[in-house]
Amino acid sequence: MDYLKNIALLHSDYDMFRKKHFSNQCINLLKKVYTKSEVLLTHSATGALEMVASLIDIKPQDEIIMPSFTFVSTANAFVNKGATPVFVDVKNNTLNIDEMLIEQAITEKTKAIIAMHYAGHPCNMEAIKSLCEKYDLYLIEDAAMGYGMYYDSKPLGSIGDFGVVSFDITKHITAIQGGMLLVNNPTFIERAEQIYHIGTNRKQFDLGKVDHYEWVDQGSKYQMNELNAAILQQELTNDKVIISHRIKLSKLYHDLLNDLEARKICTMIGKELLDNNIHEFYLIVKNKEVRDKLMQFLSNKKIEAHFHYQPLHLAPMGRKVGRYLGGNNTEEVAQRIIRLPLNNLTTESEVAEVSKQIIAFYEQWQS
Numbered sequence: 001m002d003y004l005k006n007i008a009l010l011h012s013d014y015d016m017f018r019k020k021h022f023s024n025q026c027i028n029l030l031k032k033v034y035t036k037s038e039v040l041l042t043h044s045a046t047g048a049l050e051m052v053a054s055l056i057d058i059k060p061q062d063e064i065i066m067p068s069f070t071f072v073s074t075a076n077a078f079v080n081k082g083a084t085p086v087f088v089d090v091k092n093n094t095l096n097i098d099e100m101l102i103e104q105a106i107t108e109k110t111k112a113i114i115a116m117h118y119a120g121h122p123c124n125m126e127a128i129k130s131l132c133e134k135y136d137l138y139l140i141e142d143a144a145m146g147y148g149m150y151y152d153s154k155p156l157g158s159i160g161d162f163g164v165v166s167f168d169i170t171k172h173i174t175a176i177q178g179g180m181l182l183v184n185n186p187t188f189i190e191r192a193e194q195i196y197h198i199g200t201n202r203k204q205f206d207l208g209k210v211d212h213y214e215w216v217d218q219g220s221k222y223q224m225n226e227l228n229a230a231i232l233q234q235e236l237t238n239d240k241v242i243i244s245h246r247i248k249l250s251k252l253y254h255d256l257l258n259d260l261e262a263r264k265i266c267t268m269i270g271k272e273l274l275d276n277n278i279h280e281f282y283l284i285v286k287n288k289e290v291r292d293k294l295m296q297f298l299s300n301k302k303i304e305a306h307f308h309y310q311p312l313h314l315a316p317m318g319r320k321v322g323r324y325l326g327g328n329n330t331e332e333v334a335q336r337i338i339r340l341p342l343n344n345l346t347t348e349s350e351v352a353e354v355s356k357q358i359i360a361f362y363e364q365w366q367s
Helices: 001-013 013-018 021-031 045-055 071-081 099-105 125-135 186-196 202-206 224-238 239-262 271-276 288-300 316-322 328-338 348-366
Strands: 038-042 063-067 082-086 109-118 138-142 162-166 179-183 281-284 324-325 337-340
Touching: 001 348, 013 224, 013 348, 021 038, 021 224, 038 045, 045 138, 045 162, 045 179, 045 186, 063 071, 063 186, 063 202, 082 099, 082 162, 082 316, 099 125, 099 324, 179 186, 186 202, 202 271, 224 239, 239 271, 239 281, 239 348, 288 337, 316 337, 328 337
Parallel strands: 063 082, 063 109, 082 324, 109 138, 138 162
Antiparallel strands: 038 179, 162 179, 281 337
């Protein structure tokens, strides 16, 4: 495999490892996509969010608006610095934050809005960006699932002041473990480099602007491991093939399960999203009981299917440190969503088999 060739190269050439050969190749590839962003490869999207929290100088009592239907890292990066997460309900068609509720959540303590693009499908960025401009707030894009997706011809993560992308093992483009920070607001580029390089002015030293580097700011070791970069380089090189394959599988799922939706047995990810659906394919079933029984039925057939996020506003920590605004869409979707197998090695015949078993389950369930 090409991954193994890359790793073997690193093993045989220490200088290549030390000079971050594959990290630099990844950045060169990524800069072709994010042409107006400063690109920093990180050990995780969580680390990238923690960098953002430092860059915008989060302090206790600051408030950050975000969807409740998201991963805990979205909140933790800011809660760890004492901020209050203000959780907002999601829309039931895209599972993204409901932009119509955001203005009600804004107070004099609000510092930023996080637009988390669920399954890589964009939030209403025009509306959210307008609110940020109106109230002088930072706009942070949590595009963890969004590599390869666009809004108004702009790659997700490149629209706000900052964007974060995940290259975790669960993502469609993976480094096994890794992420990326996109700095789109030029004001923060120099300090982002300092935080990224353990609080030093290493970047200026590398550019020959200073004769030594030293400790100038807070920071940590946020860089991506070079072994992970060696894997990511191959994924980025083949990203169009990977994305095309996943779109094909998504459309096949939709075609094979369309009758269930037509009969109002369940609903699927919106058909209008399929042309760019590359991260996951999900069903929304009748209730939690049906969801759990379907998951168990598939498990008995050796098919993995999963639910997803639990509402952060209902979690013990969320109740303790945050507040919530909205209806019950977040809770409903958390109880009813089921994600079907979809990865880079999934085949069309496997999609057909999964679909066949889901149809068989409903035949038994209704009999």
